[in-house]
Amino acid sequence: xxxxxxxxxxxxxxxxxxxxxxxxxxxxxSVGCGCHIAVxxxxxxxxxxxxxxxxxxxxxxxxxxxxWYANNSTDRLVSPLIRNASGELVPASWEEAMSLIVRKxxxxxxxxxxxxxxxxxxxxxxxxxxxxxAKIGRAGLRTHLLDANTRLCTSTxxxxxxxxxxxxxxxxxYGDVDQADVLMLFGHNLAETGTVLFERVMQRKNRTGKPYxxxxxxxxxxxAKEADLHLxxxxxxxxxxxxxxxxxxxKAGQIDEAFIRKHTIGYDKMxxxxxxxxxxxxxxxxxxxxxxxxKGAKALGxxxxxVTTTLQGTFQxxxxxxxxxxxxxxxxxRGLIGKPGCGPLHMAGQPSSSANRTVGGVGxxxxxxxxxxxxxxxxxxxxxxxxxxxxxxxxxxxxxDQISMIERDEIGLFWNIGTNPLVSLPxxxxxxxxxxxxxxxxxxxxxxxxxxxxxxxxxxxxxxEKEGTMENADRTINVxxxxxxxxxxxxxxxxxxxxxxxxxxxxxxxxxxxxxxxTPEQCFEEWKRISRGRPCDMSGMTYDKLERQNGIRWPxxxxxxxxxxxxxxxxxxxxxxxxxxxxxxDQFTGRPLTEAEYAELKADGRxxxxxxxxxxxxxxxxxxxxFWLTTGRLVWHWHTRTKTARSPYLQAIAPNAYAxxxxxxxxxxxLVPGEIVRIASPRGWIxxxxxxxxxxxxGLIFVPFHYGSWEGxxxxxxLTADFVDPLSKQPTFKQSACRxxxxxxxxxxxxxxxLQTVADHYRxxxxxxxxxxxxxxxHGVQAGRTLEIPxxxxxxxxxxxxxxxxxx
Amino acid sequence: xxxxxxxxxxxxxxxxxxxxxxRSADNPLVTLLLVVLREQTQQIERLLPKLRDERVELADxxxxxxxxxxxxDLLDSYFRSWLRHLKWSEDPFEAEGEHLLTLLEEMKSxxxxxxxxxxxxxxxxxxxxxxxxxxxxxxx
Ligand code: SF4
Numbered sequence: 023x024x025x026x027x028x029x030x031x032x033x034x035x036x037x038x039x040x041x042x043x044x045x046x047x048x049x050x051x052s053v054g055c056g057c058h059i060a061v062x063x064x065x066x067x068x069x070x071x072x073x074x075x076x077x078x079x080x081x082x083x084x085x086x087x088x089x090w091y092a093n094n095s096t097d098r099l100v101s102p103l104i105r106n107a108s109g110e111l112v113p114a115s116w117e118e119a120m121s122l123i124v125r126k127x128x129x130x131x132x133x134x135x136x137x138x139x140x141x142x143x144x145x146x147x148x149x150x151x152x153x154x155x156a157k158i159g160r161a162g163l164r165t166h167l168l169d170a171n172t173r174l175c176t177s178t179x180x181x182x183x184x185x186x187x188x189x190x191x192x193x194x195x196y197g198d199v200d201q202a203d204v205l206m207l208f209g210h211n212l213a214e215t216g217t218v219l220f221e222r223v224m225q226r227k228n229r230t231g232k233p234y235x236x237x238x239x240x241x242x243x244x245x246a247k248e249a250d251l252h253l254x255x256x257x258x259x260x261x262x263x264x265x266x267x268x269x270x271x272x273k274a275g276q277i278d279e280a281f282i283r284k285h286t287i288g289y290d291k292m293x294x295x296x297x298x299x300x301x302x303x304x305x306x307x308x309x310x311x312x313x314x315x316x317k318g319a320k321a322l323g324x325x326x327x328x329v330t331t332t333l334q335g336t337f338q339x340x341x342x343x344x345x346x347x348x349x350x351x352x353x354x355x356r357g358l359i360g361k362p363g364c365g366p367l368h369m370a371g372q373p374s375s376s377a378n379r380t381v382g383g384v385g386x387x388x389x390x391x392x393x394x395x396x397x398x399x400x401x402x403x404x405x406x407x408x409x410x411x412x413x414x415x416x417x418x419x420x421x422x423d424q425i426s427m428i429e430r431d432e433i434g435l436f437w438n439i440g441t442n443p444l445v446s447l448p449x450x451x452x453x454x455x456x457x458x459x460x461x462x463x464x465x466x467x468x469x470x471x472x473x474x475x476x477x478x479x480x481x482x483x484x485x486x487e488k489e490g491t492m493e494n495a496d497r498t499i500n501v502x503x504x505x506x507x508x509x510x511x512x513x514x515x516x517x518x519x520x521x522x523x524x525x526x527x528x529x530x531x532x533x534x535x536x537x538x539x540x541t542p543e544q545c546f547e548e549w550k551r552i553s554r555g556r557p558c559d560m561s562g563m564t565y566d567k568l569e570r571q572n573g574i575r576w577p578x579x580x581x582x583x584x585x586x587x588x589x590x591x592x593x594x595x596x597x598x599x600x601x602x603x604x605x606x607x608d609q610f611t612g613r614p615l616t617e618a619e620y621a622e623l624k625a626d627g628r629x630x631x632x633x634x635x636x637x638x639x640x641x642x643x644x645x646x647x648x649f650w651l652t653t654g655r656l657v658w659h660w661h662t663r664t665k666t667a668r669s670p671y672l673q674a675i676a677p678n679a680y681a682x683x684x685x686x687x688x689x690x691x692x693l694v695p696g697e698i699v700r701i702a703s704p705r706g707w708i709x710x711x712x713x714x715x716x717x718x719x720x721g722l723i724f725v726p727f728h729y730g731s732w733e734g735x736x737x738x739x740x741l742t743a744d745f746v747d748p749l750s751k752q753p754t755f756k757q758s759a760c761r762x763x764x765x766x767x768x769x770x771x772x773x774x775x776x777l778q779t780v781a782d783h784y785r786x787x788x789x790x791x792x793x794x795x796x797x798x799x800x801h802g803v804q805a806g807r808t809l810e811i812p813x814x815x816x817x818x819x820x821x822x823x824x825x826x827x828x829x830x
Numbered sequence: 831x832x833x834x835x836x837x838x839x840x841x842x843x844x845x846x847x848x849x850x851x852x853r854s855a856d857n858p859l860v861t862l863l864l865v866v867l868r869e870q871t872q873q874i875e876r877l878l879p880k881l882r883d884e885r886v887e888l889a890d891x892x893x894x895x896x897x898x899x900x901x902x903d904l905l906d907s908y909f910r911s912w913l914r915h916l917k918w919s920e921d922p923f924e925a926e927g928e929h930l931l932t933l934l935e936e937m938k939s940x941x942x943x944x945x946x947x948x949x950x951x952x953x954x955x956x957x958x959x960x961x962x963x964x965x966x967x968x969x970x
Contacts, residue, residue, distance in 0.1 A: 613897070639858070
């Protein structure tokens with residue numbers, strides 16, 4: 023059962039009553055909470071949760087409640103900027119900026135061909151923006167280089183679904199979470215990344231005792247603290263854990279043989295790949311004791327209703343897609359899919375990254391069409407009224423491969439929309455150097471860190487200033503109405519793209535403008551036609567209906583006008599050759615299979631079980647860099663804080679980065695709580711306070727990745743290695759090697775000094791001085807001895823955010 | 831088709847050399863690399879006899895050709911990643927790695943040249959779904 027009550031969370035700052043409330047959807051994370059925007063005097067002055075919306079019944083998390091401050095921020099960009107001959111960004115008119123972009127695009131196309139223009143977009147825009155990017159990119163520019171920061175957040179979801187089920191679209195939904203007996207959150211810190219959904223889970227758990235909660239995470243996160251079973255594995259060992267659990271379940275005979283026979287292929291090879299993962303080997307590699315593994319296997323092997331969710335702990339790890347495929351394998355061999363309370367629910371990070379995948383702004387062709395299937399491209403050519411030969415075929419290039427192409431001067435123009443790669447991409451020093459070589463367009467409401475490499479900046483509208491739809495993590499399409507006009511001089515992403523298409527004079531084969539729509543709603547109507555008959559069919563939706571129904575899950579057709587709560591209820595998977603979104607990839611190397619190879623599999627509507635061979639992280643701790651480094655999010659901030667740092671409340675709570683260090687490691691290094699330390703990796707270094715405790719296991723350091731300002735040295739991605747998963751090409755942010763360096767003054771004691779006078783002089787606590795120098799409480803010190811003085815100390819204790827605890 | 835034969839044969843020789851030089855390295859990226867290199871050479875072995883026949887149709891060899899190109903695409907990415915790893919770990923093999931990268935780039939050039947010949951022979955529409963577009967002539 024879902025929420026039993028509503029609670030309308032509200033954050034409004036207004037003198038007197040607001041003028042109106044405008045229907046919208048939270049634009050922060052992928053949960054997709056419904057909300058209304060408060061407007062007074064044509065300004066956004068607040069937000070409240072939508073009590074009718076089934077996802078959140080009025081609740082909002084801290085980021086959702088505070089997202090609107092950014093709209094009124096005084097540092098909004100209100101004019102395009104162009105870098106002049108002296109290297110400065112100076113204001114320009116829209117005419118000047120767009121003409122320059124068009125000129126550069128044409129020049130680049132002429133010199134380097136279509137595969138030299140890259141559009142790198144976002145997971146925070148609207149479905150209509152992404153569809154327009156897909157159409158302009160493929161039928162207009164004819165480039166393969168359409169990617170987005172969804173590569174960092176959700177591409178593993180897409181590829182694991184393609185591998186197992188033939189098409190994108192996560193099988194289970196939040197309704198299934200409400201009905202599960204066991205919920206396994208695999209690398210998914212839901213308490214901090216999807217607060218409202220976590221509250222929903224915990225409300226039911228506190229009421230009924232269900233679900234039994236298994237949390238897989240190398241850190242003792244706020245989510246793990248609520249777990250019935252926390253499997254605290256070593257970094258980079260997701261696949262060994264899953265292989266071990268699968269083997270135990272098979273050995274216990276807890277599989278659905280009839281389901282396997284009828285609805286899957288590949289069982290024997292899959293089984294072979296897990297055979298070596300005995301409980302003892304699994305325990306040794308993962309660090310999880312055998313009795314805990316047995317407990318996990320028992321819960322997962324016996325429960326009749328299991329939902330497994332995944333997020334960045336799985337997606338941003340080595341072996342990301344293989345781990346997610348192993349989760350799909352588990353659900354398939356137990357037949358736990360397509361029925362209430364069952365199935366994998368591979369999440370997304372951002373509020374609309376799923377929409378970008380669905381409509382083809384990244385990855386494959388719109389509506390889950392396979393770019394290697396000539397029949398699919400012929401269909402797209404017919405729908406767009408263009409020649410098939412102009413549509414690029416074959417697999418796309420992820421952002422990390424694009425960085426390599428830029429380094430080889432193969433890309434001439436890089437158009438960056440609604441994302442901040444100079445904070446969010448791994449190995450930032452390399453990314454900056456690469457982007458300095460190419461013509462960069464940055465489209466953003468603010469002057470982000472990426473502006474440092476921009477040649478043109480286009481000021482874009484924010485949430486509430488434009489209309490459109492988004493797709494959340496469980497296939498729900500929500501509509502967002504426009505509450506106010508953007509500030510003078512600012513345009514929506516959608517309008518900018520349409521202007522670009524018009525200026526480029528993109529046409530269909532009859533000479534009509536390629537982009538024939540003028541508003542987001544008209545675009546959505548066109549998109550519906552493209553989606554008809556495909557897995558993500560949205561032909562039964564309209565903007566008004568989306569508002570009336572408070573979101574609808576695709577597919578929504580004449581047959582299922584109110585949408586589809588879960589996929590594969592009929593146990594027919596999308597693996598028929600002309601239905602599949604991909605011919606799949608080799609599960610180990612990532613090499614795309616040919617049509618002939620795929621046909622030889624004879625999946626024909628059955629799900630595919632893949633072998634899950636383990637490939638450990640390429641970089642591991644060494645003598646020079648003895649710690650694991652992992653990065654992640656805080657409950658208080660979103661991504662690179664472009665919006666959340668502009669909320670005084672969120673910024674005041676979590677203004678700075680820090681490094682979480684295990685207390686035993688801190689003790690071994692005689693570190694003082696809050697002391698500024700240097701964390702160094704082979705790529706670079708940062709200087710942040712030490713947050714000492716037991717959240718991270720021994721040997722692991724965690725740094726939140728939100729902080730990347732060019733002032734100060736806090737950017738986690740100065741440290742991270744830029745390796746990617748072989749299938750999804752998602753960077754492995756979660757596993758790099760690093761070391762801790764102490765930054766300390768030296769003080770040589772004089773005859774007059776006491777420890778107290780030294781501590782007072784340097785404004786540190788006496789206990790900290792003793793700790794930093796390993797001095798016992800009664801230890802006397804002698805003149806001439808040199809003491810180490812911590813450079814400075816900061817309070818790094820963040821308040822917890824757990825509203826559901828207050829309710830109990 | 832002697833020209834194509836020679837190009838693919840040279841690619842195969844390059845792949846074998848890289849495989850020989852890297853096989854003792856101990857890193858997951860190399861494990862991946864070796865699997866891909868072996869698959870690529872295997873496919874070329876199957877392809878070469880077919881290319882001896884002047885009248886060979888694309889349909890008879892497109893599977894091997896597609897695998898060879900897609901493998902090369904992966905090799906590029908894995909090899910460069912491994913080179914970065916060697917640099918970061920100050921591995922003495924780095925210099926040799928740089929040398930092998932040159933070889934890999936030569937293999938890519940040959941494959942681009944072969945792609946041009948294949949396109950000339952069979953036409954763009956036929957090779958479009960066989961050869962990844964990054965190997966085909968950039969301007970048409
Ligand atoms: S849980 Fe996500 S969607 Fe819901 S209010 Fe919070 S940030 Fe917004």
